[in-house]
Amino acid sequence: MKYLRLVRAHQWIKNSFLFFPLFFAGDLLNIPQLLSVGYGFLAFSLVASSIYILNDYNDIEADRQHPTKSKRPLASGEISKTTGLAIMVVTLAGGFFLAYSIDIRFLYVTLIYYVLNLGYSLGLKHISILDILIVASGFLLRTVAGGVIAQVRISEWLMLMVFLLAVFLALAKRRDDILLAQESGKVMRKASAKYNMEFVNGGLTMLMSVILVSYIMYTISDEVTSRLKTHYLYATAIFVIAGLMRYMQITVVENKSGSPTKVLYTDRFLQITLLGWIASFFSIIYRHNLMSLFGLSL
Known part of the structure; x- marks a missing residue:
């Protein structure tokens, strides 16, 4: 519609x-x-x-x-x-x-x-x-x-991760603008004229590394582990690593990073990875709630 x-x-x-x-x-x-x-x-x-x-x-x-x-x-x-x-x-x-x-x-x-x-x-x-x-x-x-x-x-770590992930996705989108400019000879965004492949690829690599470190630091921080009463959140990092690597592959290898939303709606690997992360995180954090809901004890 x-x-x-x-x-x-x-x-x-x-x-x-x-x-x-x-x-x-x-x-x-x-x-x-x-x-x-x-x-x-x-x-x-x-x-x-x-x-x-x-x-x-x-x-x-x-x-x-x-x-x-x-x-x-x-x-x-x-x-x-x-x-x-x-x-x-x-x-x-x-x-x-x-x-x-x-x-x-x-x-x-x-x-x-x-x-x-x-x-x-x-x-x-x-x-x-x-x-x-x-x-x-x-x-x-x-x-x-x-x-x-x-x-x-x-959590400060959560705020940092959200911001870094958003910068990562926005920078990947600018890479798509550069590709369109190279193919058509027209600059679609004025700001895109100030970016090039070397700058964007280097920035994406840096951001992906910092995001991963921030996420792991979040999962093992004393404030988070004590508040959520678990020390196993670090296990969910495997899905974060897989998801970021797949998005990098889509961006750098397949050159399809123009719309992060479209990528999420269409890429099966990312969808499965995201669902895996949600399921694992949910099961770790909410296990006490789920046990109580079904009248079970740990």
């Missing part, structure tokens, strides 16, 4: 980062908290959609030169500019109203996210490196927002 494509409903999966604090805190089975974060997910998704529409509106001419972005509803003319702007206002107002009804602090975080991305859409995306940091900050703010709603403390 063209309106779902306009608001980029398929991109809402990014807002699942709101559930991270609840999941990592071992409180995902707390239904009231889970529902609250679910409402936050919807509010954040509506605000994010308004940004997507504004970005598409500002980039109509540039998107028409792009092999895939030219098919977006505004760039293709499938939806008029007036209709697009009207939907943008509705989603923004609805998102902020819902955020306010959930928690005033959540509204503040959502507002910061909006202002930051508004600046991105209006010109900051043309500044190399800053463009990547702003995109990564959006994922960090999603995580903070989830922690605010659930009222759980977010």
